[in-house]
Amino acid sequence: MSRLLPYLLIRERKKRRSSKVRNSQTKMRYRGLGILAFFLVILSMVPIVLGVLYSYYTKDLPSVQLLDIYLDPTSGILLKPTTIFDRNEEKILYQLQNDGYPRRFLSIDPNNPEFFSPYLVQYTVFEYEPDFWTSSGYKPNWLDNVGPQTIAEYVVDRLLLWQEPDSNFRNVRMKILAAQITKKYGRTQVLEWFLNSQSFGHFTIGADAAARTFLGKPASLLSMAESALLVSISRTPSLNPIDAPQAVIENQLTLLQKMVDMKKISQLEYKNAISEKIEFQKIMIDQHLLANAYTRLVLNQLYDMLGFERVELGGINVVSSLDTVIQASLICTSQLQLRNIQGLVSDSTFCGPAKFLSSTVKSSPNQTNIITSATVIDQNSGELLALIGDSTSIFESNLISTHQAGSLLTPLIAVNAFARGFSLASQVWDIPNYRTTNQNMYPQAENSYKGPMRLRTALANDYLTPISSLLDQLGTEIIWQSGKSFGFSALSNETGTELLYEKKSANILEVAEFYATFANLGTRIGKINPQSKSIDPVLIKLVKTVDNVLIYELKKSESQSIVSPQLAYLVHDFLQDDIAKRKSLGYPNLLEIGRPAGVKYGQTYKHDEVWAVGYTPQYTTAVWFGNGENSDDAINFQVAGNVWYAMMQWLHQDLKVETWSTPAGISEIEVCALSGLLPSNSCPELAKEKFIDGTQPVNVDNLFKKYEINRETGLLATVFTPADLIESRTYMVIPDEALEWAKQNGIDLPPKNYDAIQSPSLNSNLKINTPANYEFINGVIDVRGTVSGINLKSIRIQIGSGLNPQTWYQVGEEQNTAMVNGLLATWDTKLYDDGLYALRLQVILEDQSIENHTIQVTIDNTAPTLRVLFPNKNESIQRATNAITTLQADIQDGGGIAKVEWWIDSKLIGISNHSPFSFPALLNTGNHSMVIKAFDLAGNSTTSEVIEFVLN
Structure with missing residues (x-):
């Protein structure tokens, strides 16, 4: 167990x-x-x-069968270059190929009638893909986006994937297609396609076209040196024999050295090649096209749309917006005017608008160095119908240059002023004292100043002193920056008023599009530029392949709202005001064409450049004339007006007359013609004026005033002047800063002193002490005086309206006690209308005789009206480079303004004493609050609401 x-x-x-x-x-x-x-x-x-x-x-991988369609030797679509047609696709404007060298597609098989030089084939393979004959067509670096590396990849990249943006995704697709075309068509075919489609610069596609263009021989006969030269050009097409001949030789030698180093050629072949002298073919470039500058713009837009390489490959038809009839007419009309200036005789038989040209419009003496530019736009579609680049009488440049717009820019100031609360009726002064600091560089004749006027008059007639003053008041930097939204590209960095007098600021298209915006009442129509997001003129209506495969179609023009219809209408209204312009142009003049048209001249201070630009509801036309290099001659401004007039008459000869509808929110009222305020009985001339609702004047004219004058003494009448010596006279009330102008122009000024006739007095102890004689009063006042040393029965204070009252009214109770500077009565002036009154102290003596002492006073119980113009409430403002922000207000008062206080952030920063009421404030960036206080001569005051704004 x-x-x-x-x-x-x-x-x-x-x-x-x-x-x-x-x-x-x-x-x-x-x-x-x-x-x-x-x-x-x-x-x-x-x-x-x-x-x-x-x-x-x-x-959606492109079919490789497209290569057959593109490059078939007999019917390939790339056999035809990119072609620009007119708007009806009837006339060829331009083709991207060198004249005399049409494209051909060759084979590399020597058994064909024409074939590529074996040297060219050998060197191309060496340079681009040494293992080409064993290659599967692509490099297996699937994830490395390094561009094409094999000949097959180059073919696919240029011909099949040109529309896809560069990416790893595109790189993989390129390799798949390269493998497919190599397997399907074989290497020989791929190499032929490469040689027949490769760009060699300067509109040269294919090695055969390059050989014939640059070397004057077919590609089958090229030597070793010439073959090496073409292969090196294919690597950098911009460095070609036309544009960079020295660089071409250097690149050829580099390639030959590379080949000898790699033992692809022997030392003997190398020495023979580098010693061969190559003669470049001279190419005649056709400069006499119908539309040089226009086609250049179309090409640039096409490059942006499809890419440079795809456009140069060809097989493309472009339907443009150009109207060849209008283009030809614009050219011949401008040429006729140029030749007229030069004193030359011309044949005008085939020039439609010539019949409308005035032969008397010239610049004297004859001038030979004048150039011109012009354009016509359909502003309803935004389509550019005609365009001339800077042109002499025999040659048109393909460049659109920037010119000095000068006074042509005044509508830009106007639209900004209207946006700030100004109106066409706003009063401005054309006087020397209102010239800005910058204007002192541009002297003006002393007798050329016009005095007071409405802003409409100044704008319609190019009175630049008040316009420059307004520009300075609004803030030059802000105004010029606003030009960007209207399409001006050269204004943003400007800070002074000198652009109205000189300096390059705009090209012909920018100016035409600017005015076309007002023709459309604030809307710009055309095509949105993908980069700037702004509206450009329509140049291209349709793009398709030569076998009618649609690539692009502009079915409907696009639009942008630039300013409100109300603001644009005010600008348009002074541009179409023929009556206002007659003050400076007279009648008849070349800007009146018998139908509604918004138009104006523009010119520089030196008159070395002049413009005429205007529109109807159907067309906008802009015309410029200026000096060529090394010249600054003065040009008659009517030279530009003559071409504008002829073109517009011709364009509209079969068209019905159209006009513009007034937009909602515009009202018309009657004003005093020079002040722009509501008419008074003293106003000598009335005018109807248009306003944006809410900007109508509320004060009565204070520029003109009736005075009662003693006709014998010429002094101001008083209540003591005998009635039979008094007469009423109307005077212009001139501010202190305009007194010198008034004196030079003979303007009568009202007398400053009163008539010496005094009331007879029985006793010097009878006197009104307060108010003082001729004082402005308001509210409840104490009437104090002295009544002593006489046997008085009663004392009364009486008032009467006007200089010589017919009726007297008692103020307060009777008294019967003598006094020294005592209270005679308490007078509530608010119970009476504003105006002139007589104030009388009446004493009745014991013997029933009467003694009077009378003075004149003016009741003014109406506070000034005050409207803040700039800045607006809660507005965000860009701080100017000089750190100055110009605060502005519209302030009116029937009796006159004593002072205006400007408060920023609860601190008083300045006081103004005369109109226009503005203040240049030096402010830091950040949040600010503004309050404006206005005081009239009677002591009435108005305080604006608190305006919060941000300065960035």
Whole structure:
């Protein structure tokens, strides 16, 4: 028994051990099976994943059969260059090829009648893909987006994937297609396609065209040196024999050296090649196209749309917006005017608008260095119908140059002023004292200033002194920056008023589009530029391949609202105001065409550049004349007007007369012609003026005032002047800063002194002490005076309206007690209308005789009207570079303004004493609050609401 127990224990232990081993082996077996199953599942999914990836990368993959369509030797669409047509697709404006060298597609097979030089084939393979003849067509670096690396990849990249943006996705697709074309068509065909589609610069596609263009021989006759030269050009097409002949030779030598170093050519072949003298073919570039500048713009837009390489490859037809009839007419009309200026005789038989040209409009003496530019736009579609780049009488440049717009920019100032609360009726002064500091560089004849006027008159006639003053008041930097929204590209960094007088600021298209915006009452129509997001003129209507596959079509023009119709209408209204412009242009003039048109001249201070720009509801036309290099002769501004007039008359000769509708929110009221305020009985001339609702004047004219004058003394009449000596005369009320102008222009000024005739007085102790004679008063006042030393019965204070009252009214109670500077009466002036009053102290004596002492006072209980113009409430403003922010307000008062206080952040920063009321504040960036306080001569005051604004 003692031996059995240990035995049983040992056997049990062995059984447990054996069981653990069996369990462990079972687990290992199952684990191995699981791992095997996992890998089998993964392995089985590989084809699925690869299939999904392949499907992903080949989705919408271009068909390789397109290469047959593109590069077939007899019918390939790339045999034809990119061609630009007119709007009717009838006349070819331009083709991207060198004249006399049409494209041909050659073979590399020497058995064909024409074939590529073996040298060219050999060197191309060496340079681009040395293992080409054994290559599968692609490099297996699928994840490296380094561009094409094989000849097949180059072909695919240029011809099949040109529309796709550069990416890893595109890189994989390129390699898939490269493998497909190599497998399907073979390496020989791929190499032929490469040589026939490669760009060699200067509109030269294909090695054969390059050989004939640059070397004057077909590609089959190329020598070793010439072949090396063409291969090196293909690497950098911009460095070609026309544009960079020296660089071409250097690149050729580099390639030859590379080949000899790699033992692809022998030393003898190398020496022979570098010693060969290569003669480059001279190319005559045709500059006499119908539309040089226009086609350049179309090409640039086409490059942006399709890419440079795809456009130069060809096979594309472009239908442009150009109207060849209008273009030819614009050219001949401009040329006739240029030749007229030069004193030359021209044949105008085939120039339609010529019959509308005035032969008397010239610049004297004859000028031979004048150039011109012009354009016509259909602003309803935004289509550019005609365009002439800077042109002489025999040549049109393809450049659109920036010129001096000068006074042509005044509508930009106007629209900003109207947005700030100014109106066409706002009064401005054309006087020397209102000239800005910058204007002193541009002297003006002393007798040329016009005095007070409405803003409409200044804008319509280019009176630049008040316009420059307004520009300075509004803030030059802010105004010029606003030009960006109207399409001006050169104004943003300008800070002074000198742009109205000189400096290059705009090109012909920017100016035309600017004015076309007002023709459309604030809307710009055309095509949205993808980069700037602004509206550009429509140049391209349709793009398609030569086999009519549509690439692009503009079915409907796009539009952007630049300013409100109301603001634009005010600008348009002074541009179309023929009557206002006659003050400076006379009648008849070349800006009046017998139908509604918004138009104006523009010129520089030196008159070395002149413009005429204007529009009808159908067309916008802009014309510029200026000097060529090394010349700054003055040009008669009517030269530009003559071309504008002739073109607009010709364009509209068969069109019905159309006009513009007044937008909602515009009202018309009658105002005093020179002040722009509501008419008074003294206003000598009235005018109807248009306003944006809410900006109409509320004050009566204060520029003209009737005065009662003693006709014998010429002094201001008083209540003591005999009635038979008083006559009423109307005078212009001239501010101090305009007195010199008034004197030089013979403007009669009202007398300052009163008539010396005084009331007869029995006693010097009878006197009104307060208010003072001729004082402005308001509210409730104490009438104090002295009545002493006489036998008085009663004392009365009386008032009467006007200079010689017919009726008197008693103020307060009668008194009968003598006094010295005592209270005679308390007078509530609020019970009476504003105006001139006589205030009389009347004393009745014991003997019933009467003594009077009379003074004149003016009641003014009406506070000034105050409207904040700038900044607006909660407005965010860009701080000017000079840190000056010009605060502005429109303040009016019938009796006159004593002072205006400007408060920023609860601190008084300045005081103004005369209109226009503005203050140049030096402010830091950040949040600010503004309050304006206006005080009139009677002490009435108005305080604006608190204007919170942010200066960035």
